[in-house]
Amino acid sequence: MKRLVLSAAAALAAFTFAASAAADPAHHPLYMPDARNMQNPALQPPPICCSPVGPPVAGEPAPVNMAYFGGHIQVVPKIYLVFWGWGQAGAFDHTTPGMPTYDPDGAAARMTDFVKAIGGTGWAGVQTQYYELDNGQEVHITNPANQFGGVWYDNTNPIHDNVTGLELAQEAQRAVAHFGVTDLHDSQFVIAQPQKFNEAGFNGGVGYCAWHDYTQPQYYPGVQPGISFTNMPYVLNLGSSCGQNSVNTAYFAGKLDGFTIVMGHEIEETITDPGAEDVINGQNLGGWYDYAAYENGDKCAWVGYTFGLSSPSTVPGGLNDITGNDGKKYAVQSLWSNDSAAGVGYCAGAGDDFPVTG
Amino acid sequence: MKTGVCRVAAVVVAASALLLTSVAAGATSSVTITTPRAGQSISLKKNPYLAVAGGVSFAATTPGSTAFYLRRDGCGTSNDNPHLSTTSGTDGGGGCGLIFNAVVGVGGDLDQGAFVDFPATDGMPLPLDATHAIDGAIALTGAQVGLATVDVTLEALVHGNAVTLGSDSESAVLDPTGNDTPIPFTIQPSATLDGSDLQALDLRVHIHGPNIYSGFISLNGNSYVHVPSYAASVNKAVQISVDDPTFANPTPARLDATGSGWSVAIPTPAIGKHTIYAESIQGFDTSAPASRTFTVTK
Numbered sequence: 001m002k003r004l005v006l007s008a009a010a011a012l013a014a015f016t017f018a019a020s021a022a023a024d025p026a027h028h029p030l031y032m033p034d035a036r037n038m039q040n041p042a043l044q045p046p047p048i049c050c051s052p053v054g055p056p057v058a059g060e061p062a063p064v065n066m067a068y069f070g071g072h073i074q075v076v077p078k079i080y081l082v083f084w085g086w087g088q089a090g091a092f093d094h095t096t097p098g099m100p101t102y103d104p105d106g107a108a109a110r111m112t113d114f115v116k117a118i119g120g121t122g123w124a125g126v127q128t129q130y131y132e133l134d135n136g137q138e139v140h141i142t143n144p145a146n147q148f149g150g151v152w153y154d155n156t157n158p159i160h161d162n163v164t165g166l167e168l169a170q171e172a173q174r175a176v177a178h179f180g181v182t183d184l185h186d187s188q189f190v191i192a193q194p195q196k197f198n199e200a201g202f203n204g205g206v207g208y209c210a211w212h213d214y215t216q217p218q219y220y221p222g223v224q225p226g227i228s229f230t231n232m233p234y235v236l237n238l239g240s241s242c243g244q245n246s247v248n249t250a251y252f253a254g255k256l257d258g259f260t261i262v263m264g265h266e267i268e269e270t271i272t273d274p275g276a277e278d279v280i281n282g283q284n285l286g287g288w289y290d291y292a293a294y295e296n297g298d299k300c301a302w303v304g305y306t307f308g309l310s311s312p313s314t315v316p317g318g319l320n321d322i323t324g325n326d327g328k329k330y331a332v333q334s335l336w337s338n339d340s341a342a343g344v345g346y347c348a349g350a351g352d353d354f355p356v357t358g
Numbered sequence: 359m360k361t362g363v364c365r366v367a368a369v370v371v372a373a374s375a376l377l378l379t380s381v382a383a384g385a386t387s388s389v390t391i392t393t394p395r396a397g398q399s400i401s402l403k404k405n406p407y408l409a410v411a412g413g414v415s416f417a418a419t420t421p422g423s424t425a426f427y428l429r430r431d432g433c434g435t436s437n438d439n440p441h442l443s444t445t446s447g448t449d450g451g452g453g454c455g456l457i458f459n460a461v462v463g464v465g466g467d468l469d470q471g472a473f474v475d476f477p478a479t480d481g482m483p484l485p486l487d488a489t490h491a492i493d494g495a496i497a498l499t500g501a502q503v504g505l506a507t508v509d510v511t512l513e514a515l516v517h518g519n520a521v522t523l524g525s526d527s528e529s530a531v532l533d534p535t536g537n538d539t540p541i542p543f544t545i546q547p548s549a550t551l552d553g554s555d556l557q558a559l560d561l562r563v564h565i566h567g568p569n570i571y572s573g574f575i576s577l578n579g580n581s582y583v584h585v586p587s588y589a590a591s592v593n594k595a596v597q598i599s600v601d602d603p604t605f606a607n608p609t610p611a612r613l614d615a616t617g618s619g620w621s622v623a624i625p626t627p628a629i630g631k632h633t634i635y636a637e638s639i640q641g642f643d644t645s646a647p648a649s650r651t652f653t654v655t656k
Contacts (some may be wrong), residue, residue, distance in 0.1 A: 096482075098557045098641075098642045249560075250511070252560060253520035348551065
């Protein structure tokens with residue numbers, strides 16, 4: 001019964017917001033602000049509704065449940081990793097004995113292990129409550145053990161510092177061809193950049209760690225439409241602002257925390273909202289987000305994070321380690337769960353849930 | 359946690375430890391192939407398996423110790439760069455460090471809540487000798503009096519994974535009239551880590567105490583850590599590859615008891631001319647490959 005009510009409300013919301021958004025074609029990627037820029041007005045999602053809502057309070061969940069806006073979701077997620085230019089000359093300014101020169105900090109290895117390990121975890125399982133409507137039927141997100149699509153170290157197509165969003169989208173298109181992907185709906189592409197060649201906004205101090213978007217001709221001219229991709233810079237460059245040592249405080253143990261926290265945020269947002277809130281010719285391509293356009297990752301970003309003053313996992317829904325399906329620990333943020341707290345909703349899945357869970 | 363009061367004798371011992379031998383880096387190994395002989399013809403029918411053997415020379419793995427000095431390039435700037443180095447010298451950040459600006463008195467514990475990481479910027483990789491204890495000293499200087507506690511944790515990367523070598527907490531009564539007060543510490547790493555090739559190293563230092571007004575880590579060679587280590591990695595291997603100089607699918611060989619010879623039996627390759635490649639590996643060092651070409655007949 002609850003589902004029926006929610007579906008009806010969601011459908012209404014989808015209609016209302018689609019019309020509203022069509023009148024306001026403002027578009028930018030959906031940013032994950034760094035931990036010091038959570039309330040930066042420039043990094044908030046584009047407005048979709050008539051009742052303005054302030055940005056989330058830093059370190060706290062953003063209240064109000066998410067609704068379904070009518071676009072597709074990723075029912076059987078497949079995540080493709082592209083390490084663009086990591087083997088290119090000048091990609092790193094250091095080496096580590098025993099580590100590959102193209103991955104001296106182990107970041108690529110950690111991200112790859114993480115994507116291979118998230119399938120079947122309780123963290124990824126938070127997503128299974130969300131669905132798309134196909135001919136009026138709810139088709140829910142699944143949580144299969146293998147969500148890893150593949151990995152590509154692209155050292156053929158040259159990267160450079162200050163790459164643009166369009167260039168990232170073009171790389172995502174090359175990845176589609178490289179992997180031979182035909183099911184774009186369920187596929188997403190993480191374009192990970194090496195230490196010395198990153199996206200211009202990340203380099204320029206705009207204040208975000210990463211973003212995800214959806215290719216449409218209006219925004220990415222010349223790029224194949226319908227590709228869900230993530231701009232994943234080398235977040236270690238921004239240190240604690242993008243999560244370094246935010247969960248695991250030891251120097252090496254926590255050095256790569258930000259990679260899995262930030263990439264996990266973008267991956268799971270893309271699963272529930274692969275259309276990235278786009279509204280094209282009045283049709284809302286967005287999946288799940290709240291009235292203020294915050295997605296399931298945005299609403300729980302950096303919860304409990306105090307930059308080392310206290311452990312974030314002591315706060316319900318705070319940053320924490322999860323155990324992957326390979327038995328290893330990975331730092332993540334929690335994800336918004338409409339079902340948590342008896343349907344009120346809360347940040348969940350990181351092993352430190354609010355006591356009342358759905 | 360281990361706590362003790364610093365004694366002058368301990369200071370002398372710690373200071374003399376600075377004279378310990380530093381481990382040489384850049385050791386290499388080499389390998390030869392003696393069997394099969396160059397140009398040898400081998401009958402596939404009579405020899406379904408082919409014996410491959412040779413000699414190998416590895417760098418000596420003499421136990422010793424490597425000294426790492428706490429260093430800092432600046433004071434209170436983005437260029438402070440606290441780090442460990444195997445060389446000592448005058449530090450731009452010498453005398454810079456912790457300012458507590460408060461006294462909480464006996465029974466309290468003034469804790470700045472901050473620690474300083476000193477990651478190693480050279481001296482890696484390092485083959486760890488875990489049969490001996492790691493020791494060192496953190497020297498405190500500045501306006502100070504009373505009890506001070508130094509917490510140290512040593513962390514390393516092994517096989518790409520973070521490993522805590524150990525930690526210690528030591529206290530000393532500071533002497534406001536002296537130049538600095540070395541506080542010795544000792545860490546006994548797990549025996550299971552003996553022979554591990556450390557890829558990276560970090561010393562985390564945290565200072566606290568009830569009566570410190572301001573305190574500084576004395577640098578310029580006065581604060582250091584000695585890590586027992588082998589002159590070269592104890593992890594040795596020889597591997598061979600048939601017709602593939604890239605060793606994409608290598609076959610491991612068996613080292614003999616002397617460590618100077620190796621052998622392995624492989625299925626004799628198909629009829630025709632073949633080249634066997636061999637390389638020796640010691641820690642992260644791989645030798646130049648040796649090769650031997652031979653012919654397999656019916």
